[in-house]
Amino acid sequence: MKTGTDSTTRTERSARTGAGAPAGKAERRDRSPKRYPRLTQPLVRDGKDAELRPATWEEALTVAADGFRRVRAESGPDAFGMFSCARATNEMNYVAQKFTRVVMGTNNVDSCNRTCHAPSVAGLTAALGSGGGTSSYAEVEETDLIVMWGSNARFAHPIFFHHVLKGIRNGARMYAVDPRRTSTAEWADSWLGPNVGTDIPLAHAVGREIIHAGLANRAFIERATEGYEAYAAEVEPWTPTAAEKVTGVPAEAIRELAHAYATAERAQLCWTLGITEHHNGTDNVRALINLALLTGHVGRHGSGLQPLRGQNNVQGGGDMGAIPNRLPGFQDILTPATREKFEAAWGTAIQPRYGLNLTDMFEAMESGALRAVYCIGENPAQSEADSEQAVERLRALDHLVVQDIFLTKTAELADVVLPATAAWCETDGTTTNSERRVQRVRKAVHPPGEAREDIDIICDLAGRLGHDWKFADAQAVWDELRSVSPDHAGMTYGRLEEHQGIQWPCPSEDRLEPTYLHGRLWADNGPDGPSPRAVFGPVKHDPPVDLTDEQYPLRLTTGRRLDSYNTGVQSGSYASPLRRGEYVELCPEDAERYGVTVGETVRVTSRRGSVTAPVWVDPGLRPGLAFMTMHFPDEVDTNQLTIEANCPIAGTAEFKASAIRVEKLAAPVAPESVRS
Amino acid sequence: MSAVPLQPPRRLVEFTLDGEPVRVPEGSTLLDACRAAGKDVPTLCQGDTLTPKNACRVCMVEVEGARTLAPACSRRAEAGMEVRTDSERARHSRKLVLELLASSTDLSTTPRAAEWIEEYGAEPGRFGEDAATVAEEPKVDNDLYVRDYDKCILCYKCVDACGEQWQNTFAIAVAGRGFDARISTEHDAPLTDSACVYCGNCIEVCPTGALSFKTEFDMREAGTWDEERQTETTTVCAYCGVGCNLTLHVQDNDIVKVSSPHDNPVTHGNLCIKGRFGYQHVQQH
Numbered sequence: 001m002k003t004g005t006d007s008t009t010r011t012e013r014s015a016r017t018g019a020g021a022p023a024g025k026a027e028r029r030d031r032s033p034k035r036y037p038r039l040t041q042p043l044v045r046d047g048k049d050a051e052l053r054p055a056t057w058e059e060a061l062t063v064a065a066d067g068f069r070r071v072r073a074e075s076g077p078d079a080f081g082m083f084s085c086a087r088a089t090n091e092m093n094y095v096a097q098k099f100t101r102v103v104m105g106t107n108n109v110d111s112c113n114r115t116c117h118a119p120s121v122a123g124l125t126a127a128l129g130s131g132g133g134t135s136s137y138a139e140v141e142e143t144d145l146i147v148m149w150g151s152n153a154r155f156a157h158p159i160f161f162h163h164v165l166k167g168i169r170n171g172a173r174m175y176a177v178d179p180r181r182t183s184t185a186e187w188a189d190s191w192l193g194p195n196v197g198t199d200i201p202l203a204h205a206v207g208r209e210i211i212h213a214g215l216a217n218r219a220f221i222e223r224a225t226e227g228y229e230a231y232a233a234e235v236e237p238w239t240p241t242a243a244e245k246v247t248g249v250p251a252e253a254i255r256e257l258a259h260a261y262a263t264a265e266r267a268q269l270c271w272t273l274g275i276t277e278h279h280n281g282t283d284n285v286r287a288l289i290n291l292a293l294l295t296g297h298v299g300r301h302g303s304g305l306q307p308l309r310g311q312n313n314v315q316g317g318g319d320m321g322a323i324p325n326r327l328p329g330f331q332d333i334l335t336p337a338t339r340e341k342f343e344a345a346w347g348t349a350i351q352p353r354y355g356l357n358l359t360d361m362f363e364a365m366e367s368g369a370l371r372a373v374y375c376i377g378e379n380p381a382q383s384e385a386d387s388e389q390a391v392e393r394l395r396a397l398d399h400l401v402v403q404d405i406f407l408t409k410t411a412e413l414a415d416v417v418l419p420a421t422a423a424w425c426e427t428d429g430t431t432t433n434s435e436r437r438v439q440r441v442r443k444a445v446h447p448p449g450e451a452r453e454d455i456d457i458i459c460d461l462a463g464r465l466g467h468d469w470k471f472a473d474a475q476a477v478w479d480e481l482r483s484v485s486p487d488h489a490g491m492t493y494g495r496l497e498e499h500q501g502i503q504w505p506c507p508s509e510d511r512l513e514p515t516y517l518h519g520r521l522w523a524d525n526g527p528d529g530p531s532p533r534a535v536f537g538p539v540k541h542d543p544p545v546d547l548t549d550e551q552y553p554l555r556l557t558t559g560r561r562l563d564s565y566n567t568g569v570q571s572g573s574y575a576s577p578l579r580r581g582e583y584v585e586l587c588p589e590d591a592e593r594y595g596v597t598v599g600e601t602v603r604v605t606s607r608r609g610s611v612t613a614p615v616w617v618d619p620g621l622r623p624g625l626a627f628m629t630m631h632f633p634d635e636v637d638t639n640q641l642t643i644e645a646n647c648p649i650a651g652t653a654e655f656k657a658s659a660i661r662v663e664k665l666a667a668p669v670a671p672e673s674v675r676s
Numbered sequence: 677m678s679a680v681p682l683q684p685p686r687r688l689v690e691f692t693l694d695g696e697p698v699r700v701p702e703g704s705t706l707l708d709a710c711r712a713a714g715k716d717v718p719t720l721c722q723g724d725t726l727t728p729k730n731a732c733r734v735c736m737v738e739v740e741g742a743r744t745l746a747p748a749c750s751r752r753a754e755a756g757m758e759v760r761t762d763s764e765r766a767r768h769s770r771k772l773v774l775e776l777l778a779s780s781t782d783l784s785t786t787p788r789a790a791e792w793i794e795e796y797g798a799e800p801g802r803f804g805e806d807a808a809t810v811a812e813e814p815k816v817d818n819d820l821y822v823r824d825y826d827k828c829i830l831c832y833k834c835v836d837a838c839g840e841q842w843q844n845t846f847a848i849a850v851a852g853r854g855f856d857a858r859i860s861t862e863h864d865a866p867l868t869d870s871a872c873v874y875c876g877n878c879i880e881v882c883p884t885g886a887l888s889f890k891t892e893f894d895m896r897e898a899g900t901w902d903e904e905r906q907t908e909t910t911t912v913c914a915y916c917g918v919g920c921n922l923t924l925h926v927q928d929n930d931i932v933k934v935s936s937p938h939d940n941p942v943t944h945g946n947l948c949i950k951g952r953f954g955y956q957h958v959q960q961h
Contacts, residue, residue: 033956087914137918137942158875158948160918164843309917378890405958422958423913425931426922429914433919433942442910444924445931445958470688500921500940562873563949565915571950573957577868 031046031579034572034634036406037475039419040449043407052417061457064374064416065464067399068104071372072548077351078089079359081370084111084322085454089441090427091385091477092454093313093320094328095469096376098354103347103462104422104426107324107333107355108370111317112378118357118650119276120307122319122556123285128298128518129532131330131465133316135268135304136503136515141166143302145264147257149288150274152182155562157308160434161357164270173264177202178274179557180627181620192257193622194247196555197278197544197657203245203287204235204541205251206258211235211295215262219503220296223529224521231290231622234538246541261294268300273310273559277656278544282649293534299518309434309558312424315550319488319504320481324355329485345484359651365393372399376454377420381409383630386608386655403457406569409633419451427453429474430496432504435515438491440500502661544657545645548624552606552659554590554640556626564631571631582636583616584662585627591617594662603663604628611642612665626660691757706737706748706759717761718770718792720777720883721831722749725945726841729829733773734792738763742910745769761831765798774798778831779807780855782826785885785896808855814893817866820874822893823859830857834878834887842946847872849877880935880945889933901926910937911953918942920951931955 039231040058043052055063071079082100084093093111095413100109103393128134140146140163153161161184168174168187176188179197185191193204210216211232219228221228229465240251247254261267269292275284289298289305297303304424309315321328329348331338339350356364361399362384364370373394384390394400394413400416411417421427426447432438447453471477475493490506505513548555563578565571572579584604588595596615596640603612604626613628613636628638686701693706693713700709705728710717721732728750736745740758745766760766774793778800783789814824827834828848838848851860861870879887895901896904906927913920921940925933934952938945 035956039959157916157918158873159920159946159951160942162842162944162946169840311917312912312914312919367913374856422914424908425955425958431919433912434917435919437942438909438917439912439919439921439942442909442911443906444926450798501919501942546693563954565950565954570914570957571954574954575951575956576949577818577820577872577874602961621768 022452025094033575036569037406038448039407040417040451043417045415055268056577060416060418061318064401065461066086066371069465071399075371079371080104080106080108082109083172083375083378084109084317086311087377088317088423088454089313089431090320091429091474093317093322094477094481095455095458097321099458099462101350101469103465105365106363109322109352109650110324110358111322112383117276117307117309117314118652119281119285119647122282122287122650126666127535127537130517133306133434134298134517135306136435137163139302140164140268141170142265143167143265143268145260147269148184148492149177149271151270151308152184152559154184156560160308164304179625192249192253193250196557198247199275199284199670200539200541201238201243201285202249203248203291204238205240205254207257207291207294208235208238209240209255210262217296225534225536227292230538231536245388247389265295268304268306270306270308272308276652279645279647279654280542281647281652283539286539290536293463293536299521301516304516313431313587324357328481357651359646364391365396371397373397374401375410376403379408379410379567382633386644406440416548417456421447421453436503437501438496440496514527545656546643546659547656548659552661554662556658556660557656558628568631582613582632584613585616585618585621586620587623588617588619589623596664605663606641606658606660611636611640689753691754691755693759694761696818700753704753706734706751706753709753710748710761715761717748719749720829723881725832726833727837729832732829734770736762736766736769738766767845769800771796775800777829780809782830818868820890821876822890824886825858827884828859829868829884831883833881834859837877843875843877844871845871874949875947878947891932911918915949915950920947922951931958
């Protein structure tokens with residue numbers, strides 16, 4: 001075995017215990033689970049200054065519906081916005097977007113997929129015509145080369161990484177590209193550690209090397225792609241040496257990756273938020289897709305592009321049309337025939353233009369254009385970049401209805417709070433995973449108190465607003481979706497059960513499609529080639545918006561830990577022996593430079609805010625690079641530091657690149673955040 | 677040239693099982709063939725997601741012409757074999773193995789053990805009161821799961837699941853020799869000082885309950901664990917986008933244990949710490 005198992009064990013252990021880190025007095029912190037009480041009854045607020053108080057369902061739904069009706073009457077349908085839920089079922093997302101489009105009459109519907117993988121969807125759609133990952137987990141086990149780019153799957157997607165490990169054990173080589181030498185990188189044949197925000201120069205240099213070494217797949221490029229000439233011209237200046245200067249990755253390592261990727265018979269290119277959470281996330285995704293088009297590593301068994309989604313139903317939410325530019329089945333709103341189909345099915349008129357995405361909606365709150373929000377299962381008050389600004393904007397709304405299982409920070413700002421069910425164990429339905437597999441979610445426990453299923457609540461509100469919807473159960477919703485979405489048409493609940501989930505596209509009940517997408521690129525299509533062809537994206541390097549300078553010399557990047565998840569509402573509730581709370585992680589050299597030790601509380605300041613956090617030392621970091629997570633916002637509100645610099649195409653914020661400084665504190669302070 | 681060969685389609689091999697002709701795909705084990713033919717051959721160490729380890733010796737069958745009995749879990753079917761699962765020799769072997777296992781370890785939470793002991797007429801008590809046992813207190817060193825080596829039959833499945841066959845964390849291995857052999861962390865440290873990442877994939881494959889959820893352990897201690905009252909519902913994990921299938925074991929509307937279907941194409945029975953243990957947020961108490 002070429003990858004030393006002992007070293008992996010050792011590193012994973014040191015990543016948790018800090019072994020090998022400089023000794024320091026670690027402050028004792030409460031690591032016991034934090035339980036948020038479930039919401040068990042509706043809450044309403046009598047006027048903006050009043051407290052939330054318990055209410056009956058009848059009263060709460062009336063107040064909620066009246067607010068939506070009033071805002072629509074005063075300011076039109078586009079003053080309404082829906083935050084749908086990437087954590088809920090496909091069925092709920094279908095009903096939520098239908099509520100938005102049919103009951104309220106706007107396309108302003110989005111979800112937190114905006115804060116993570118919207119660039120993957122946008123990039124894959126632009127290049128290949130479909131927003132899904134092109135291959136399947138099992139193909140990673142049967143490939144020759146795996147590139148993990150901006151992805152610490154060992155921690156963030158542990159069971160996907162099992163498939164990677166099978167691939168490695170089967171003989172595949174693995175390359176890890178990440179500014180941090182992560183536990184994923186420990187399994188790599190080679191680790192390339194680019195400076196944060198230099199993925200495009202690195203990818204371009206790999207592409208240029210492939211072209212200059214004569215390893216580009218000319219036949220595939222000519223037959224199945226377009227835009228090659230412009231791409232080749234764009235990458236031409238990025239010699240490995242030029243890229244080394246910008247990325248910090250040795251030219252020789254760039255050449256090695258280029259040759260390995262281009263000469264592999266089959267290769268999988270996988271990425272996560274290290275690629276997408278940048279102000280130019282979609283361009284980053286295009287830069288990676290270009291490499292697959294250059295070498296023909298897409299559209300075949302074992303060769304593909306695999307974005308790893310961060311939430312259980314990020315893929316499905318978009319597939320169900322809970323995004324401002326697509327109708328269910330990922331069908332474009334701008335296509336007249338598509339709109340006509342849905343208008344006939346739903347008996348309504350659909351606006352022939354895209355709605356506002358989550359980022360636009362937050363900006364429209366500030367300008368007053370967006371006045372009412374129906375927020376289902378999302379916590380943007382804590383999960384948005386620059387969270388303080390997000391809270392101010394939510395406060396400015398006339399009418400905020402939050403439907404959730406907890407009283408989140410967002411729910412605390414609401415006019416009406418509706419207690420809902422935990423989709424994954426208290427309802428029936430489906431979710432769609434990162435390999436496009438639609439799988440059955442089943443009700444295992446009864447919800448607490450008066451909590452009700454999301455779909456029931458939405459339908460009750462729709463009824464009060466003049467739309468009498470009757471869905472007998474989740475399956476009835478699914479069957480309606482199947483009737484309007486060709487990609488899902490063949491997925492009956494019975495077949496989903498029989499096959500343990502089915503990957504889209506599944507247009508027919510009679511057969512299953514291949515597990516990979518875009519086989520058309522390799523099929524015999526006659527003289528005109530496949531339709532549509534795959535399109536190169538001649539994207540340009542654009543460094544992070546938040547520049548480091550003398551005042552803010554450190555680059556802060558963010559990520560996920562193995563036992564934790566997002567803002568910690570879910571993952572904080574069980575007794576994880578791995579939990580150690582939030583730290584600002586530095587490399588040993590920087591810790592020495594600032595004269596700080598493990599456990600010592602320091603002030604961390606960006607151009608937007610300031611927090612205090614204890615220091616952790618991680619030898620997987622390098623000088624100038626710091627790391628934090630957003631798992632413990634009540635302890636350290638990391639998103640006060642992050643920048644709301646958004647990708648203009650997908651709207652995703654640059655969580656991965658903030659400029660900060662770390663200062664030693666004169667006297668010890670409590671670990672609560674200190675506002676600047 | 678591809679470095680990783682794809683599997684060619686498998687041919688069928690024909691042999692005789694308890695006098696009846698059977699056909700199974702090439703590469704199948706005798707145990708696979710027995711199960712396909714509806715024969716109930718007992719086994720403890722065989723794992724449907726793991727490479728056979730031949731550790732427990734409960735599944736021995738007689739192969740015509742062979743000097744010794746063969747473990748059905750790992751012996752591959754060959755054309756023309758004559759296999760007997762129920763011969764006197766095979767039954768006697770199973771009886772003795774069950775007696776040895778049951779006299780030295782606590783099989784009280786091993787599914788079907790009592791049934792097999794009765795079926796084969798095993799008498800574990802015949803070695804006397806002073807038969808050697810492990811005699812160890814359960815190790816409770818974290819809030820997620822318990823290791824009770826009184827119940828361990830040293831089948832190695834947990835070691836394989838933690839090691840190169842699935843998790844590749846290598847937190848546990850076998851320490852010691854002979855009767856003193858134990859599954860152990862490095863230097864017998866508590867799990868909290870080991871490489872363990874609490875995926876619980878060892879619990880998933882443990883055949884005897886030596887490894888168990890702390891919830892199950894506590895409920896058994898309190899006498900409230902009641903599988904008759906439990907439902908098992910398979911759903912999809914609520915954390916990342918990989919889409920792992922979880923089977924929720926629910927008693928009185930509380931999730932008391934989480935397992936994962938072994939034949940699932942996403943998980944193959946494996947989960948991470950969040951999927952297996954991170955369900956508390958929906959519980960009311």
